[in-house]
Structure formats: structure tokens, C-alpha cells
Amino acid sequence: MSRRAVIVLALAVIALLAIAPFYATSFTITLLNYIGIYALVALGVVLLTGFGGMTSFGQAAFVGIAAYGTAWLTTAEGASPWLGLLFALALTGLVATLLGAVTLRLGGHYLPLGTVAWGLAIFFLFGNFEALGRHNGLANVPPIYVGPFSLEPTDAIYYLIWAMLIAATILVGNLLGSREGRAIRSLRGGVVMVESLGINVFRIRLITFVLAALLAGLSGWLYAHMSRFVSPAPFDLRMGIQYLFMAILGGSGHILGAVVGAALITLLEDGLQDLLPLFVRDGQQLEVIVFAVIYVLVLQFARGGVMPLVLRYLPRRTRKRIAAAEPMPRRMMPKPGSPLLKVERLVKRFGGLEAVSGVGFDVAAGEIVAVIGPNGAGKSTVFNLITGALPSDAGKVVFLGEDITRANQRRIAAAGIARTFQHVKLRSSMSLLDNVLLGTYLRTRSGFVAGALRFDRAEEARARFEALRQLERVGLGADPNEPAGNLPLGRQRILEVARALAADPALIILDEPAAGLSRPEKRALAELLRALRKEGVTVLLVEHDVEFVMTLVDRIVVMDFGSKLVEGAPAAVRDDPRVQEAYLGSVA
Amino acid sequence: MRNLLEIKDLHVAYGKVEAVRGVALALQPGQIVTVIGPNGAGKTTLLGAAAGLLRSRGSVIYDGIDLHRVDVEERVERGFCLVPERRELFGDLTVTDNLVLGAYARRRGGDRVQQRLQEVYGRFPRLAERRRQKAHTLSGGERQMLALGRALMARPVLLMLDEPSLGLAPLIVREIFHIVASLRDAGVSILLVEQNARAALETADYGYVLETGEITHQGPASALISDPRVNATYLGGAG
Numbered sequence: 104m105s106r107r108a109v110i111v112l113a114l115a116v117i118a119l120l121a122i123a124p125f126y127a128t129s130f131t132i133t134l135l136n137y138i139g140i141y142a143l144v145a146l147g148v149v150l151l152t153g154f155g156g157m158t159s160f161g162q163a164a165f166v167g168i169a170a171y172g173t174a175w176l177t178t179a180e181g182a183s184p185w186l187g188l189l190f191a192l193a194l195t196g197l198v199a200t201l202l203g204a205v206t207l208r209l210g211g212h213y214l215p216l217g218t219v220a221w222g223l224a225i226f227f228l229f230g231n232f233e234a235l236g237r238h239n240g241l242a243n244v245p246p247i248y249v250g251p252f253s254l255e256p257t258d259a260i261y262y263l264i265w266a267m268l269i270a271a272t273i274l275v276g277n278l279l280g281s282r283e284g285r286a287i288r289s290l291r292g293g294v295v296m297v298e299s300l301g302i303n304v305f306r307i308r309l310i311t312f313v314l315a316a317l318l319a320g321l322s323g324w325l326y327a328h329m330s331r332f333v334s335p336a337p338f339d340l341r342m343g344i345q346y347l348f349m350a351i352l353g354g355s356g357h358i359l360g361a362v363v364g365a366a367l368i369t370l371l372e373d374g375l376q377d378l379l380p381l382f383v384r385d386g387q388q389l390e391v392i393v394f395a396v397i398y399v400l401v402l403q404f405a406r407g408g409v410m411p412l413v414l415r416y417l418p419r420r421t422r423k424r425i426a427a428a429e430p431m432p433r434r435m436m437p438k439p440g441s442p443l444l445k446v447e448r449l450v451k452r453f454g455g456l457e458a459v460s461g462v463g464f465d466v467a468a469g470e471i472v473a474v475i476g477p478n479g480a481g482k483s484t485v486f487n488l489i490t491g492a493l494p495s496d497a498g499k500v501v502f503l504g505e506d507i508t509r510a511n512q513r514r515i516a517a518a519g520i521a522r523t524f525q526h527v528k529l530r531s532s533m534s535l536l537d538n539v540l541l542g543t544y545l546r547t548r549s550g551f552v553a554g555a556l557r558f559d560r561a562e563e564a565r566a567r568f569e570a571l572r573q574l575e576r577v578g579l580g581a582d583p584n585e586p587a588g589n590l591p592l593g594r595q596r597i598l599e600v601a602r603a604l605a606a607d608p609a610l611i612i613l614d615e616p617a618a619g620l621s622r623p624e625k626r627a628l629a630e631l632l633r634a635l636r637k638e639g640v641t642v643l644l645v646e647h648d649v650e651f652v653m654t655l656v657d658r659i660v661v662m663d664f665g666s667k668l669v670e671g672a673p674a675a676v677r678d679d680p681r682v683q684e685a686y687l688g689s690v691a
Numbered sequence: 692m693r694n695l696l697e698i699k700d701l702h703v704a705y706g707k708v709e710a711v712r713g714v715a716l717a718l719q720p721g722q723i724v725t726v727i728g729p730n731g732a733g734k735t736t737l738l739g740a741a742a743g744l745l746r747s748r749g750s751v752i753y754d755g756i757d758l759h760r761v762d763v764e765e766r767v768e769r770g771f772c773l774v775p776e777r778r779e780l781f782g783d784l785t786v787t788d789n790l791v792l793g794a795y796a797r798r799r800g801g802d803r804v805q806q807r808l809q810e811v812y813g814r815f816p817r818l819a820e821r822r823r824q825k826a827h828t829l830s831g832g833e834r835q836m837l838a839l840g841r842a843l844m845a846r847p848v849l850l851m852l853d854e855p856s857l858g859l860a861p862l863i864v865r866e867i868f869h870i871v872a873s874l875r876d877a878g879v880s881i882l883l884v885e886q887n888a889r890a891a892l893e894t895a896d897y898g899y900v901l902e903t904g905e906i907t908h909q910g911p912a913s914a915l916i917s918d919p920r921v922n923a924t925y926l927g928g929a930g
Binding site: 475476477478480589592593615618620621622624647649687688 | 705708728729730731735776777828829830831832833854857858859860861862863864865886888924925926
């Protein structure tokens with residue numbers, strides 16, 4: 104399909120939706136209303152699960168909290184539904200914050216299990232509260248008024264539902280393309296790398312969780328005033344599973360997947376209710392089985408959902424060239440030769456094994472220092488202790504006069520240390536550009552609201568230009584929109600260097616940056632590190648390529664069995680018999 | 692002599708991008724053949740396709756059989772094994788368990804698994820010292836030894852090694868290449884992909900240079916070492 108045809112088709116769909124009440128039956132409009140209401144919840148699931156990597160079976164409970172909240176306020180207290188909206192969202196947000204604070208620290212399958220637990224608990228709460236009408240629910244919920252217009256008719260509230268859905272979709276889409284949205288997308292995978300960039304993982308997880316709950320809450324408010332009656336049944340765990348499945352069926356990696364999934368499930372359910380009774384008597388029960396079969400088939404054969412299948416037939420989005428922008432401000436580099444990093448008698452034990460036993464060395468600003476030694480000597484562990492990725496058992500690390508021994512990774516990143524990892528830690532489905540943009544997190548300010556409302560564009564343009572500049576600097580500027588996972592392993596390491604540079608560090612710590620690089624690539628990397636030294640950036644690295652190290656660095660620290668063996672200038676270290684015995688094997 | 696492995700006109704594509712384009716190579720029994728080339732040339736992809744992990748066009752003939760319809764498991768059962776670049780160990784299992792799993796394709800061999808385990812421990816005494824340790828606690832060199840040892844448990848006829856020296860200290864690199872050479876002496880044929888081109892060519896009998904998915908040079912390893920162009924680009928010689 105050509106690009107033009109896609110646009111025409113999309114406009115046609117929007118136009119058909121806009122005038123639907125004029126040609127469709129009220130039954131069709133009711134179906135569309137339900138699709139819109141479900142899609143809002145599924146949108147939250149896409150954000151939470153598809154992008155944030157947190158699986159929740161409990162979203163139906165948030166729909167229920169909001170629906171009951173507004174129903175109670177408008178019936179018992181006679182308040183306006185608009186006041187009910189504020190109350191419902193506040194209540195949902197509060198409950199989500201509390202639940203999130205408790206359960207989001209759980210990892211692996213414990214988090215989904217936790218959502219099942221509170222999903223069930225909240226559902227039973229609805230049915231046992233006298234003020235909430237127990238299992239009979241609350242009736243006579245008033246309709247919404249916009250000025251003098253009542254939204255009681257099906258085709259009137261239709262516009263409100265779809266306007267809210269479209270607005271929410273656009274806001275979530277904007278958010279995902281912003282600074283905090285990238286942080287959300289980086290949550291899938293280990294957290295050590297994310298924290299090393301100065302991103303507060305727990306905060307991002309909690310806010311994402313509350314945002315998803317608020318979308319469910321908005322849906323609950325619309326539901327209560329559309330059906331004008333609430334009872335516990337629509338908020339049970341079965342619906343929670345259904346919402347999750349809508350997102351997965353539609354495509355949890357795409358915002359539109361929420362609408363597609365909600366539409367498919369709603370239409371399918373409706374179709375089955377018409378069809379199945381023609382063949383069997385107990386259609387209701389068979390419906391559950393048909394859905395179960397579809398769930399299993401989708402999980403087996405189309406895990407990405409429907410959206411990727413659709414997108415395959417659409418032209419690829421042509422990405423705009425990254426425009427030149429004002430360069431981002433840079434940090435004041437410490438005076439060359441002044442003390443930068445002081446490592447004193449560091450100790451790290453793993454069980455009975457002392458991996459690092461009393462290692463100490465100094466690094467002055469503007470130096471390139473290498474740590475070398477046999478595999479298992481504790482080099483990477485020392486780097487992890489300096490950067491806060493691991494807590495040390497004893498010893499002291501001072502950076503720019505500040506004691507950072509007990510500081511967490513984020514504070515150390517903020518102090519001006521950026522790093523790469525021995526085992527590459529990238530987000531392989533994110534583009535090269537997005538991976539490097541993650542590095543600019545601490546140099547940028549825009550929050551969730553600014554991102555969703557696109558108030559961040561000026562800052563974002565500068566950050567994108569900076570990220571492109573760093574990509575070009577390491578020789579990866581040719582195709583910034585390519586997914587990082589397409590790069591061979593050696594270049595993935597170099598991409599990590601670009602990400603670290605994007606943080607504008609005073610000290611850059613590189614763990615085997617040249618491993619897997621060919622000779623010309625190693626030469627280019629050495630050139631880059633020399634250029635960085637000229638700019639005042641200090642480099643601390645672990646590397647096994649002896650020639651690379653000997654011709655590049657100012658000073659070498661040799662480690663063996665967790666201790667410092669020798670320290671000195673490259674030539675002296677190379678000639679030291681202890682180093683030859685432990686590491687080089689013979690005269691190298 | 693008949694070729695043990697013969698790859699003809701092999702193409703591998705990721706979506707629309709062809710990473711390997713019309714590669715042909717041959718390996719005779721008892722040989723070490725190396726493929727060198729820059730990052731992104733398609734070396735890992737080539738091994739992945741030969742092992743049956745990636746879909747490809749063209750023919751891979753091993754021991755006289757066209758592997759077109761032979762799946763990964765059966766290739767391993769026939770002695771055609773890959774040691775991947777990232778080692779891919781089972782981190783939460785012990786060294787011994789990792790090794791025993793390597794013999795899975797030969798599981799109907801009964802007590803010979805124990806015998807092969809002793810052989811591997813004989814070859815890698817460091818692994819024997821750590822037999823009860825979990826794999827994720829091993830150092831880089833020990834991990835590579837374990838990956839090699841695990842492949843040896845399948846009693847390979849042809850072993851494909853992807854960057855065995857990656858991330859290893861010079862002493863260990865030398866040790867790994869000694870092991871590779873000793874495997875040939877024990878009758879195992881080896882297809883070796885390496886970034887450390889000099890060490891690879893010094894160990895191998897025959898070499899291929901792969902650039903952007905195509906073979907650009909080939910010849911006896913000793914001839915490639917002295918080829919001025921190869922030397923300048925990959926070995927860091929003058930030029």
C-alpha cells in the first residue's frame with residue numbers, strides 16, 4: 104500500500120467514526136462505546152506491560168474503584184459527575200500509588216501474582232460494602248451533562264468516550280517519544296544499566312503504574328455514567344485477564360494495539376453470542392472455550408499481536424533527518440593533573456570468596472589509566488564497586504573530593520561518572536539513537552507532563568542532535584534508526600561508549616571496549632580516546648589487547664587474585680617479570 | 692580427499708538486508724579452517740546458518756549429506772556442533788551439569804558419558820577444580836573452557852568456534868589456541884571465526900576473508916599471512 108492510500112484510509116476511518124451516530128443503529132453505537140471504554144484500559148496495559156514490562160492482571164480493579172467512586176459520590180452525595188471524575192481519578196491514583204509502592208519492588212513472576220492478589224481483594228471489597236450496595240450495586244447513577252446537553256443518549260456519550268480515547272492515545276504516544284518515555288521503554292531488561300544512567304527505576308515504574316491505573320479510572324468513570332449502574336461483576340479478575348489479552352492480541356508494542364485489541368475482542372464476543380446458540384445449547388460456556396483456544400493460538404503463533412501483521416503491509420515510516428540544534432551545555436572539566444578518583448583498600452566478598460582484597464589506586468584528571476590482569480582477577484568487580492553497581496564490603500572511593508563509597512549508582516552518575524559494561528547492556532529493540540539518548544537523561548529536565556504535551560521539543564531537539572553527534576563520533580552515525588540488536592557484538596560495545604559519552608562525563612569507565620573489534624576499528628577507538636583526553640575527559644579502562652593498552656594509556660594497574668600486583672608506566676609494567684608470569688605469559 | 696563440509700552459494704537475510712551473499716567454502720577432514728573479517732562482515736551469521744539456527748538459501752553439505760532438511764538437533768547428533776560467541780552457558784547449573792547437558796545428543800550412550808566427562812576434565816583441569824561451582828561464577832577464561840568442554844561432550848566431528856578468544860587475557864588466549872590445535876590432533880575438524888586474525892591464521896590450515904557478506908580472499912593460512920593486503924588490514928603490518 105502506498106503512503107497516500109494509508110492516509111486516505113485512515114481519514115476515511117476517522118470520518119466514518121465521526122458520523123457513525125447518523126447511519127449506525129444504536130446497537131452498533133453501544134458496541135463502539137464499549138470498544139472505546141475497553142480500549143482506554145488496554146491503552147494503560149500497553150503502556151504498563153508492552154512498554155514498561157510490568158504485567159498486571161488487576162487493571163479491572165482500578166476501573167471498578169473509579170466507577171464505584173463516582174457512582175457513590177453522585178448518588179449518595181448528589182454531586183456532579185464532573186466532580187465525580189475528579190474524585191474517581193484521585194481515588195484511583197491514591198490506591199494505585201499505595202499498591203504500587205508495595206508491589207512494584209517485586210520481580211519476576213511475583214509482580215503478576217501480586218496484581219492477581221489485589222485484583223481479587225478489591226473485587227470482593229465491592230461486593231461486601233454496605234455503602235456500595237453489596238452485590239446489588241448502585242443504581243440511578245446520573246448521566247453526564249456538558250452545559251445544558253445531557254450525554255444520556257448512547258450516541259451523545261459516544262463522542263465523549265472517543266474524544267477521550269483519542270486524546271489519551273495521543274498523549275501516551277507523545278510521552279513514549281519523550282525523555283521519560285524512553286526511560287519507561289528501557290525498563291524491559293535488567294535495571295543495573297538503567298540506574299547507571301541516573302534513572303530512578305522505581306520512580307519510573309511507579310509513575311507508569313499510576314498512569315495505567317488513571318487510564319483505567321477514566322474508563323471506569325465513563326462506564327459508570329454510561330450504564331448508569333455499577334455492580335461488582337464487570338470488575339472481576341476475569342475482566343482483568345481480558346484487558347491484558349486485549350493489549351496482547353492488538354499488539355502490546357504499539358499504542359494502536361489497544362484499540363485494535365479492544366475492538367477485536369468486543370466484536371468477537373458479540374459475534375460468538377449470536378453464532379454459538381445456533382449450534383449448541385449452552386453457548387455461554389462454549390464462548391469461554393473458544394476464547395481460551397484463541398488465547399493459546401495467539402500466544403503460540405502471533406505473540407506480537409495483530410499490529411505487527413498489519414504494519415507489515417504499510418509503508419515504513421520515513422524518519423525525519425535529525426536537524427542540527429544548539430549544542431547542549433557541557434560540564435566544567437576538572438583541571439588536568441588534579442586528583443579525580445581515589446580508590447582506597449577496596450574489599451568485596453562473594454560468599455567465602457574474596458574477589459577484591461584491598462585494591463587501591465589514584466587517577467588524575469586527564470589521564471588514561473588501564474586495569475589489566477588475568478580473567479577472574481577482579482577487574483570488573485572493582486569497576487562495579489566504583490560505579491555503585493555493587494556495594495563494597497570495606498574501603499573508600501573518593502571522586503572529585505566527594506566520598507561516593509556508599510552512594511547509589513544514580514548519585515555516582517550525577518557526579519560525572521559514566522560507564523560501559525563487560526557484558527553489553529543495551530535495549531536491542533530500541534534504535535541506536537534512542538539507546539544513546541538514554542545517556543542524556545541527566546542532562547535534560549523534561550518530565551512526564553511536558554513530554555505528553557510536547558512542551559519538551561526544544562530540549563528534545565538538542566538532545567537528539569547531541570546523540571547523533573556521539574553516534575557519528577564513534578562511527579555509527581550512518582543509520583541512527585536501526586535497532587541496536589542488529590549490530591554485531593563488537594559494535595554494540597562501541598554503541599555503549601557513545602551512550603556513556605552522551606552523559607558528558609568527567610570520568611568514563613570502559614570495560615573491555617575493544618573486545619570483538621577488528622584492527623582498524625581498534626585504531627579508531629584509540630584515536631577517539633585520545634581525543635577525549637584532549638577535551639579533559641579522564642578514561643579508566645579494562646582491556647586485554649596488550650598492544651592497544653600499551654600504546655594508548657598513561658598508566659597501568661595490574662591485578663591478580665583480587666589484589667594489585669604492580670602499578671606503573673606501560674613500559675615498566677611490560678618488563679615486570681611478575682606481570683609476565685601472571686598475565687602476558689612471556690615477553691610480549 | 693573428500694570435503695567434510697562444503698558450503699555453496701549461501702545467502703542469509705535479516706528482513707531485506709542480506710548479511711551473507713553467495714558464500715562458498717570447503718573444509719577437509721582434520722583441517723582447521725578460519726574465517727576472518729571485520730565486524731559486521733557476516734561471520735557469526737555464516738556460522739549460525741551452517742548450524743541451522745538461521746534460515747538460509749544455498750547448500751550446506753556435511754559428510755556427504757545435504758543439511759537442507761536436517762534440523763539443529765540432528766546436526767548436533769551427527770557431530771556438527773557450534774560454540775557460540777556469547778558462550779550461552781546455563782548460569783544457574785553447575786559446571787558438571789553444563790557438561791553433561793552437552794552430551795544430551797548422545798544420551799543413549801549410557802556410561803560413556805562419565806568417561807567423556809573424565810576426558811574433558813583431563814583436558815581442562817581448571818574445570819575439574821570447579822566442577823561443583825555454578826557456571827555464572829566462573830571467570831571469562833573458564834567460561835570459554837566450559838563452552839568448549841560442553842561442545843566436546845557431544846563428541847563432535849566438526850566444531851565451529853565463534854570468537855573463542857573474545858574477552859580473554861593474553862595467557863588464556865594462547866592456551867585456547869593450544870587447545871584448538873590439540874583438538875585437530877585428536878581428529879576434530881574446526882571451522883574457526885576470529886577477530887584475532889593473526890593467532891587464527893597461525894593456527895589454521897586454510898583461511899577465508901569475509902567482507903560485507905562476501906568472500907574476498909582465500910588461500911592457505913601461511914599465504915594469507917604474507918598477503919600484503921590481508922596483512923595491512925587485519926594483521927596490523929606495515930602498509
